[in-house]
Amino acid sequence: MQHDHRRLGRELDLFDTDRLIGAGLPYWLPDGAVIRHTLEEYVREAERRAGYRHVYSPVLGKRELYEISGHWSHYAEDMFPPMELGGEQVVLRPSLCPHHALIYRSRARSHRDLPLRMAELGGMYRSELSGVLGGLTRVRAIQLNDAHVFCTLDQVAEEARAALELIRRAYRDLGITPARYRLSLPGPGGKYVAAPENWRRATALLTEVLDASGLEYQAAEGEAAFYGPKIDVQVADGAGRESTLSTVQVDFLQPERFGLEYTGPDGAAHRPVMVHRAIIGSVERAVAHLIEQHGGAFPTWLAPVQLAVLPLSAAELPDAEGLVARCLDAGLRAELSAPDRGSLGARIRRARRVPYQAVIGAREAAEGSVAVRLRGGRQVHGVPADELIARIGAVVAGRGADLWP
Incomplete structure (x- = not known):
């Protein structure tokens, strides 16, 4: 069954838009914010375990910053116009990498510091045409799960391989099946930086990573970033339309443009390589895909x-309120559906996408138990409240698909 996240997301009160905010600028409603927050926390923890350190950087930068990075000459048509501020021009950033390059440059770096893995869940802005905007998949304000690894040339392949494995592990936890893996290469035209040797080296490194992974992939010309080739992980919606969710990129350009250096074992200055990677890409597109894939039954x-x-x-x-309070104390997300909200049947139907329903009647209240209804229709009677809380907690901790293992 095909699900349209634009319809379902509004039906489930996950997100919406308003003309006074503007096209391509959705806002998140409480239930949607829960999904977004949970996804962001998952990514942060996965990155922390993989040796990344998190930073925050401003969503604005001087026009000069993007002239140095190459965005102004190669990507300006996708950027918002500059704003005059104190006699200078500032721009809403279209990506996070220039800021991270400056953070790297702000301190002296040694080969002992590398690889330096820097991550941020940060906002960026793209001036998308109104005709391509839709739901959460094409927006103008993007919350990007971005990271940059600054490393030596010898470390690039291993860092790119590790980034690809992080993506594959996240997809397993999220239940996402990639449509295909793509090696995105430059095409004809002036969109790409003219640096043939850098393109050759970066393409060879990413090809090595893909070949070693054993994954099937297709090369696609004209899909590279303006500064380098990338591995794109493609996903498909219910209608078979593809979009890029996650990427791994190798960049020789920005370290050169920003004059990034580290001191090598020989005491001389060397240029690091920059590996860009996003585990889930934009939070908006990831949530859109999850809505459609799970049909709202997350x-x-x-x-x-x-x-x-x-x-x-x-x-x-009183027993129901007590159970909700205990669940909240245990870190679970529980809600009371009181009798004044309708008949039991009506309340059960309204909560049909909730993984667990706990029905408490006179017998259950007397016994300190609940009658459990699992999403999908299975029922388990006489379950002690403590056991239910423990079971749900274990399923959440293990990110399991089986509701009653």
């Missing part, structure tokens, strides 16, 4: 509400 660890508690009548309300 895995338990991502679900906005993990447990709906349904007391049969007002008499069981």
Whole structure:
């Protein structure tokens, strides 16, 4: 069954838009914000475990910054116009890499510091044409899961391989199946920086990584970044339309343009290589794909509400409120669906996409148990409240798909 995230996202109160905010500028509603926050925390923890250090950088930069990086001459048509500020021109950034290059340059670096892995979940802005905007997949304000690894030439292949493995592991946890892997190469025209030797070296390194991974991939001309080739992980929606979700890129250009250096074992100055990578790409596009893939019935660890508690009548309300409080204390996302919200059947139907429903009647209240309804229809009666909390906690911690292992 095909799901359109634009329709389903609004139906489930995940996100919306308003003409006074503008096209391509969606806002997140509470349930959508839960998914986004959970996804961001997952990425930060995965990066932390992989040796990345997180930074924050401004969403603005002087026009000069993007002239140095090459964005102004090769990417200006996708950028918002400059703003006059104190006699200078500042620009909403179209990417995070120039800021990270400056952070690297701000301190003296030794070969002992490399590889230096720098990550940020940061905002960037693209001046997309109104005709291509839609839902969360094509937007003008983007929250990007971005990272840059500054390393020696000998370290590039291993860092790119490790980045690709991070992406594949995240896809397994999220239940995402790539449509294909693509080696994106330059095409004809003036979009690309003229540096043949850098392109040759970067392409050879990424080809080596893909060949060693055992993954099938296709080369595609005209899909590279303006400064270098990249590995693109493609996903497809229900209609078969492809988009890029994750990338790994090798960049010799920006270290040269920004004059980045490190002191080698010989005491001389050397130029690092910059590996760009995004595990889930933009948070907006990742959530759009997850909405469509799961039809709004998210895995338990991502679900906005993990447990709906349904007391049969007002008499069981105190027990239900107590169960919700215990779940919240255990770090679970639980909500009360009180009797005044309709009949039990109506409340069960409204919570059909919630992984777990706990029904409490007079018998359950007396026994300190619940009747559990799992998403999909299975029922388990007489489950002690402590056991239910522990089971849900274990499924969340393991990011499991089986609701009752």
